[in-house]
Amino acid sequence: MPTHLVWLRHDLRVTDNRALNAACQHSxxxxxxxxxxxxxxxxxxxxxxxxxxxxxxxxKAVQARLMELDIPLHYHECDDFQDAVKWLINFCNHHKVDKLFYNYQYEINExxxxxxxxxxxxxxxxxQGFHDAVLLPPxxxxxxNGQMYQVFTPFRHAFLKQLPLSNLSSIPVPKKRDAPQMRISLTDLSFDYPLLDFDTKLFPIGEAAAQKQLTRFCDAKVSAYHNARNIPAITGTSGLSPYLTLGILSPRQCLGCLRDAFPEGIVNHKGxxxxxNxxxxxxxxxxxxxxxxxxxxGHPFIGWTKFVKWHHSDxxxxxWQQGRTGYPIVDAAMRQLNTTGWMHNRLRMITASFLVKDLLIDWCLGEQYFMSQLLDGDLAANNGGWQWAASTGTDAVPYFRIFNPNTQGKRFDPKGEFIRHWLPELSAVPESEIHQPESWAGKNQKNVDYPxxxxxxxxxxxxxxxxxxxxKNLSEEMERNHAQ
Incomplete structure (x- = not known):
């Protein structure tokens, strides 16, 4: 009887898990x-x-689901990836593992x-590895010419051509094991790592809860997504990013639900x-x-941007971290992040642009701070977003396009509803003045406890x-000197 081992990483689900499904094919x-x-x-x-x-x-939730399938979850804690490899080799030897299954991770250390x-x-x-965390493998x-696209629009064009040619149906939960297994009991799981409570009403636990949230979004909200997605005062986004990051949902489940909601074709509906997209x-x-x-x-995609002289100001x-910059939309967003571990996507662009383009502080510091706070912290998306905002990445906003934080606030939170929620000290400021409270306070001789x-x-x-x-000039000069 062969022994198959599944190594879970950021794929904490039993539904549509390609590595788990492959391991269970042999009855x-x-x-x-x-x-x-x-x-x-x-x-x-x-x-x-x-x-x-x-x-x-x-x-813990996936451990309980696996137990229902008569599949034991073994847990180990060690310092780093190098120690994890050593332990896993010993585990394979001890349990006489024939095949190891896992889903790919794309970060360099992983x-x-x-x-x-x-x-x-x-x-x-x-x-045996699987491209489980993406819709299409790289x-x-x-x-x-076999090279990766560096601009999103042609990438999307090629992607959409490939999409109908790929089998992206979700795989059901594996059947309960027929083979006799060892007696299974739930292991007490704990991390030797700082833990901080999160809002379980906004982000409930378990695959079923995530799938329910996905279905509700596709059925009731996605039609208005193109209009609602940029308004932080309303719940216009899916809120599914934490589940996708840890693999509690797969991107194929998201696509499948979207197709079910729009059987006549997704491209025919803007939202x-x-x-x-x-x-x-x-x-x-x-x-x-x-x-x-x-x-x-931590390297920029655009090489010459490594020569930017950043302003080093603790x-x-x-x-910026504390939400005390004096720009309400920036501060409200940062306080949302610090309080909930999540930030609206439009606000991620605004706050990132402010740190890099207004404060001239290295984008790497902002990228690291976001990761240290985000419930949906994901290197690929976080790095991509920061390099986009900093004009250092592929397909990034040009360096001469710089968000005006007040203009952004007026555009995406015109009545200041989001701002008032996170900055209660501005509750007395009129709607017309909410984006520049210091001006209102000065004109009306008011004291506002806001910087x-x-x-x-x-x-x-x-x-x-x-x-x-x-x-850019320095980089070009260095290239000329090198060519001589």
Missing amino acids: QAKVLVVFIATPIQWKTHHMAPRQAAFLLAHL SRRDHALEKKLRHQVIC EKVLKD AFDWL ELIWRDFYRHLLMAYPRLSQ NLFKK SPVVDHKQARQATLSAFIAA
């Missing part, structure tokens, strides 16, 4: 599942305590970890197509990690343009 195989916690590695990756708590809650494990097991265990969406962006950033490993190491950085703007936007914009132009 007589003894199927084991393992999860390895690596707190020291998590710390270097800036995992948020809320995300760690979310992960732990779902690990990829190196898997390669190291495969190399050490190649003469004793068959290792090798399916390439240019004619549905816009949400599909977001799923494609998610794939795009993962494909980029695979093609350009340096993106996982004081300004802390004020004045930490920078003048117009002056900051000019300083940023000068910094980027100087960086």
Whole structure:
């Protein structure tokens, strides 16, 4: 009787889990599942305590689901990926594992970890990986010359051509094991890592809850998504990103639900197509990690931007972190992040732009801070978003396009509803003045317990343009000198 081992990582579900399904295809195989916690590695990756708590809650949930299938989950905690590989090799030897199944992760440390494990097991265990966290595997969406797309629109065009040619149906839950298994009991799971409570009403635990939220969104909200998605004062987004990040939902389940809601064709509905567009962006950033490993190491995609001379100010950085910049839409967004571990996507763009383009602070610091707070912290999407905002990444906003935070606030929170919720100290400021409360307070001789703007936007914009132009000129000069 063969022994099959499934190594769970960011794929905490039993439905539509390609690695788990493949391991269960042999009806007589003894199927084991393992999860390895690596707190020291998590710390270097800036995992948020809320995300760690979310992960732990779902690990317990998937353990209970596996128990119903007569599949035991073995748990181990060690420092880092290197120790995880050593332990897993010993586990395979001890349990006489014939095949190891897992779903690919595309970050450089995770990829190196898997390669190291495969190399050490190649003469004793068959290792099989799956592209489970994406709709289409990276090798399916390439240019004619075999290179990865660097601009989203042509990538999407090629992606949509491939989509109908791929089998993206969801795989059902595996059947309960027929083969006799060892007696299974629930192991007490805990992490030696900081944990922080999250809102279980907004983000309930379990696959069933996630699937219910997905169905509700596709049935009731996605039609208006194209209009509602940019308004932070309303619940216009899916709120599914934490579930997708940890693999509690698969992207195929999302696409399937969307197709069920719009059987006549997703592209014929603006809201549905816009949400599909977001799923494609998610794939795009993962494909980029695979093609350009340096993106996982804090390097900009656009080489010359590494010469930008950033403003090193701990004081300004802390004020941005705390939501005390004097720009209401920025501060409200940062307080939402700090309180809930989640931030509306439009606000992620605004706050990132403010840190980089108004405060001229290195985008890497903002990227790390977001990861340290986000319930849906995901390197591919977070890095992609920050490099987009910082004008350092592929398909990024041009460096000379700089968001005006007050204009952004007026456009996407015109009545200040979102701002008032997170900045109650501005409750007395009239709707017409909510985006510039210091001006209103000065004109009306009012005292408002809210800081004045930490920078003048117009002056900051000019300083940023000068910094980027100087960086580009320096890079070009260095290239000329190198060519001589």
